[in-house]
Amino acid sequence: MRLVTYLPPDAPQEGTSFALDGHGRGAGLVDAYGEVAVVDLERAAAATGRRLPRRLLDLIVAGPDAWDVARDVLGQARSGVLPTGYGGEEHTLPLDLVRLLAPVPAPPMVRDFYAFEDHVRRGFAKRGADIPDEWYALPAFYKQNHRAIRGPDEELPWPAFTDELDYELEIAMVVGVGGRDIPEDHAGEHIFGFTILNDVSARDLQRTEMAMRLGPAKSKDFATVLGPVLVTRDELDPLDLRPVARLNGEVVTDSRTSDMRWTFEQMLAYVSIDEDVFPGDVFGSGTVAGGCGLEHGRMLAPGDVLELDVPGIGVLRNRVGQPRPKVTLPRPRAELG
Numbered sequence: 001m002r003l004v005t006y007l008p009p010d011a012p013q014e015g016t017s018f019a020l021d022g023h024g025r026g027a028g029l030v031d032a033y034g035e036v037a038v039v040d041l042e043r044a045a046a047a048t049g050r051r052l053p054r055r056l057l058d059l060i061v062a063g064p065d066a067w068d069v070a071r072d073v074l075g076q077a078r079s080g081v082l083p084t085g086y087g088g089e090e091h092t093l094p095l096d097l098v099r100l101l102a103p104v105p106a107p108p109m110v111r112d113f114y115a116f117e118d119h120v121r122r123g124f125a126k127r128g129a130d131i132p133d134e135w136y137a138l139p140a141f142y143k144q145n146h147r148a149i150r151g152p153d154e155e156l157p158w159p160a161f162t163d164e165l166d167y168e169l170e171i172a173m174v175v176g177v178g179g180r181d182i183p184e185d186h187a188g189e190h191i192f193g194f195t196i197l198n199d200v201s202a203r204d205l206q207r208t209e210m211a212m213r214l215g216p217a218k219s220k221d222f223a224t225v226l227g228p229v230l231v232t233r234d235e236l237d238p239l240d241l242r243p244v245a246r247l248n249g250e251v252v253t254d255s256r257t258s259d260m261r262w263t264f265e266q267m268l269a270y271v272s273i274d275e276d277v278f279p280g281d282v283f284g285s286g287t288v289a290g291g292c293g294l295e296h297g298r299m300l301a302p303g304d305v306l307e308l309d310v311p312g313i314g315v316l317r318n319r320v321g322q323p324r325p326k327v328t329l330p331r332p333r334a335e336l337g
Helices: 041-047 056-062 064-079 117-126 184-190 203-211 264-271
Strands: 002-007 025-032 035-040 092-094 099-101 110-113 141-143 156-158 169-175 191-199 224-232 244-247 250-254 282-284 305-310 314-323
Touching: 002 035, 002 056, 025 041, 025 056, 025 064, 035 041, 035 064, 041 064, 056 064, 099 224, 110 264, 169 264, 184 191, 184 264, 191 264, 191 282, 191 305, 191 314, 224 314, 264 282
Parallel strands: 110 282, 156 314
Antiparallel strands: 002 025, 002 099, 002 224, 025 035, 035 092, 110 141, 169 191, 169 282, 191 224, 244 250, 244 305, 305 314
């Protein structure tokens, strides 16, 4: 299934994906009637006498039986045999009439990993160092701000504390079935699907944070972009993708996921040791090789149009906003004693 969260034309249109989560509706994309159609899952299921939740996150939480209903409903829509909606409620709309939000605008948790060896190698080489042995010992990650999610065609904010804004092209996995102490050889059964993630980064602040051996934190917490589509795991192999980034139409990243050293199954197994993972949790892969401006010496500029293109998922497009007026950062108290 290819699933989205959308805003119908009569919903409020201003705001970020996270802010508009309460108005978003879960839907599937199907090729029907000669165009790409958005099939509202709650309304389409009602037309067949069944029930599905309104939000895509709630569908994920509902589990495999609900996913089977959604798959059947979308199959009927694709075949043109879906009954008319009840009460005049339209369950199928052309894609160009709706606004897409992040597929999961308010995930319970976002963890971002560091799985591509070539990206890691280039990063350490810029600091005159080799990859530390610890990187090969466990799948390292940090936690992102799950309340700062943005989606397709939303403006990328330029915070008041940075002069160096960068993108990071990643694949994101969304957990379908929660659990604890999940064995690696069963972890695939807990995966719902995959989408694109842009780990937007303030590089100058990030350098300061990480000089203290802490972070990244504030340098990442202002925006994470997800979308445009959440593709279920039965339709996509995350180790056989070709992520591409275009900046103002110019290709700046052309990568492969086949060199991913830490798999999503290994990430799930590691995180779940003595810890619960929940449906809707997002796991970022980490930046693909060559997948950020830091690697090729080109930061973002105000007004840039960034397109992250992963065949099988879609194109995540965003325009870079104008910088906010700079602010003075807090300073420590004067030396005591």
